[in-house]
Amino acid sequence: MSSVAKAGTKKGATRERLVESARRLFLARGYEATSVADVLREAGVNSGSLYYFFKTKQDLLLAVLDQYVALLHPVVMDPVFARVADPIERVFAVLEGYRQMLLMTECRQGCPIGNLALEMSEKSEAVRERIALNFANWRKAIRQCLVEAGARLPADVDRDALATFILTVMEGGVMQTRAHRSMEPFDASVAMLRDYIDRLRSDLVRRAAD
Numbered sequence: 001m002s003s004v005a006k007a008g009t010k011k012g013a014t015r016e017r018l019v020e021s022a023r024r025l026f027l028a029r030g031y032e033a034t035s036v037a038d039v040l041r042e043a044g045v046n047s048g049s050l051y052y053f054f055k056t057k058q059d060l061l062l063a064v065l066d067q068y069v070a071l072l073h074p075v076v077m078d079p080v081f082a083r084v085a086d087p088i089e090r091v092f093a094v095l096e097g098y099r100q101m102l103l104m105t106e107c108r109q110g111c112p113i114g115n116l117a118l119e120m121s122e123k124s125e126a127v128r129e130r131i132a133l134n135f136a137n138w139r140k141a142i143r144q145c146l147v148e149a150g151a152r153l154p155a156d157v158d159r160d161a162l163a164t165f166i167l168t169v170m171e172g173g174v175m176q177t178r179a180h181r182s183m184e185p186f187d188a189s190v191a192m193l194r195d196y197i198d199r200l201r202s203d204l205v206r207r208a209a210d
Contacts, residue, residue, distance in 0.1 A: 015053045015063075017043045023064045027112045031061055031119055058124060061116075065130035068113060069137060077141050087148035088197065094142070095170055095190050099183070102174065107181045113138075114171045139163040153197075154204050169193045 021042035025034040036057055040047060054060040080093045101109060113134045121128045143163035146153060153159075169189045176185035 011052075014043075014045055014049050018045060018050055018053060018060065019063045019067055022060050023067060023112075026061065026064060027109065027115070031116065058127065061120070061127060062130055065113075065116070065127070065134060068134050069130075072134070072137050072141065076138075087145040088152065090145045091142055091166060092190070092194065095166075095193075098170055098174060099186060099190070102177055102183060102186060107177050107183065110174050110178050111171060114174060135167060139167050142166050152204070153200055154207075157200060166193065 018039065022034070022039045025038055025042055029038075036047070036050065039060065040050060043050075050060070054063065076097065077094065080097060081090055084090045084093045098111065113131055116127070117131045117135075121131060139160070140163075143159050146157075146159040146162055169192075173186035173189035176189075177183055
């Protein structure tokens with residue numbers, strides 16, 4: 001490997017370390033409560049290295065949000081889809097992943113995008129747009145599951161609206177679970193979603209029988 005290639009690889013690794021360190025800190029503490037010094041200390045780099053890649057702290061946040069976009073499928077969706085074949089059950093398996101995160105953190109860690117939406121959506125249009133993109137991609141992945149369910153769901157059910165509803169169930173359940181330090185709100189929300197989808201499917205069977 002040439003010296004130029006080595007330098008490029010080293011720079012890339014430094015940038016990745018900064019983004020990953022910022023991602024962990026923003027999730028644990030929030031954006032405003034995390035200082036640039038905190039990120040530098042976590043990443044083990046100096047300020048010159050950070051400002052070489054990011055002019056501002058907000059630019060670093062945008063890179064974190066871009067990382068979440070890139071990781072949605074390999075980290076959140078693909079592992080679930082690889083082990084669960086049924087498209088409707090894939091939806092509930094994705095929600096179960098968030099449930100396990102809540103259990104592991106004793107109901108203290110929320111959805112990172114939901115956290116940033118609450119904290120930052122009114123402070124920066126660029127950040128708000130990236131947050132919206134993350135939500136849109138999540139809904140798109142869930143919508144695809146609903147489309148793949150095909151005739152198992154009524155044809156007149158709006159798949160886009162249902163995917164939005166499922167995202168709302170997840171985010172609202174996570175938020176209430178954190179507030180109450182109890183899994184009950186999340187579990188009740190997911191159970192009601194399950195009941196709703198079961199009712200849609202039962203209604204489809206009744207229509208076919210008429």
